[in-house]
Amino acid sequence: MPRNILILLSEYGYWGEELLGPLTAFDERGYQSVFATATGKRPKALPPSLDPGYIDPPLGRAVTTPEVAVAARRLDESDRLDTPTSLAEWIPDRPYFSEDGFIRKIEAYYRDIARLDEQIEDYDALTIVGGSGPIVDLANNGRVHELILAFLRAGKPILAECYGVACLAFARDWENRESVIWGKHVTGHCKEYDYKDGTGFIGVDFNMGPPPYPLEYILRDATGPDGRYHGNVGKETSVIVDYPFVTGRSTPDSFLSGQKLVEVLESGLRRYGW
Template sequence: MSKSILTVLSEYGYWGEELVGPLAAFDRRGYEVTFATPTGGRAHALPPSMDPEYVDPPLGRSVTTPEVAEATRKLDESDRLDNPLSIEELIPDRPYFSEPDFLRRIEAYHRELDTAQRSLLERYDALVLVGGSGPIVDMANNGRLHEIVLAFHRADRPILGLCYGVTPLAFAREWEQRDSILRGKHVTGHPKEYDYKAGTGFLGTDFNIGAVPYPLEYILRDATAPDGRFHGNVGKETSVIVDYPFVTARSTPDSFLGGEKLVEMLEHGLRRYGW
């Protein structure tokens, strides 16, 4: 039976391989892939992710093969990413407590949210959150995206987060409980050793923030505590962790394997890998 995958991309730049890798696994299996962005804007690959000569500063080497660079360029220039779903249109905005007539507004919000979440679960079998620097801007602390994550989590549907696309998983929390849904889980993600000291930029802006604004490793260590664990696997070529329903992939070279493990979860019931 074919599967349907909802894939979320930043409008401020995704890393090419972190989309191309999972997409290759999904396309081989004939999955239907639907793309979504925070406001419905067309997503584009970050230029360094299409440049095999670009040297990743922390790693001191190129992280993009000519083949992946070409695949990213072809995808980015195709019409496949045109007209993504708008998360802003799919999911209502939670009202402030200070807004007039708050009780009626929050009741309406929950009605709309329940309808939206049910609709997503009726259509999609899994959720993918693609990484790159862009998610730092419009995915990490996006309340509407968190509600999508929570819907898949409650329904026990697989969720794949890649690189900085793991961050929304750490911040997605039930409103009353406030614990991360990663609490007690084993995950991987961008370790401190991989963090840039300078050069973090975003598409569509002239703003270069230098170093990354937060150390994802620290966030993930805190989110998974006390009984879970962050696995950086520094010194190993790949780092992909499966702790159902989550697949987490550390960075660029883990993208193809991350997609393959999501397929294994969907088709063969994989529940644990890499720890």
């Protein structure tokens, strides 16, 4: 039986290579990939991620090779992303405490959420693709958090890249409010890679300037005293495996991130990069 991977993408723009890298590794193994977005809209690649001439401001160099640009554009324009699963239709929204009939509603909510454990049985892993888009519709999305918690309960691995790692930092059980990466070793978009200006999104005519939060600081806090954030600044790649998590720092780590998730699934890899 082929393995099945659930791949979560932002509707506000994903970075081309950060989908291409893992997906290439999955395709090479014959895995079946199922795509999902917050509301079922088709995801689109951020234009700079398809441009080999784009110079990344913090790094002062191009970050997309001509070969990757061609392959990422071909993928973005293919029909593979046309009909993603809608998290809004699949996973219930937690009711406000101020709603009428809250007790009955929260009881129903927990019944529905419990069904997630059965609904993800056919999936072997979850992948959260990076880019600036996840800042908008994935990082603080309660449905995404419930999906992450369900994969963790099932003991299934989760790969997150770049700003997608923020989803892990904010995924918490409502009882103890402790991040799922507390005590874990992770990487993610480091402070040195942050833009001073130009953070952009698909479908929004707005230059945010710098990112709304420094992800590195959030990850340092979320991992706690017994975990650690690894920026690996100066090293060409930064991928950390601390099972069940595989985390990638940014664009250059995309192919390696996918390869390491395959090793987790096929070879029992449990630790890498620290």
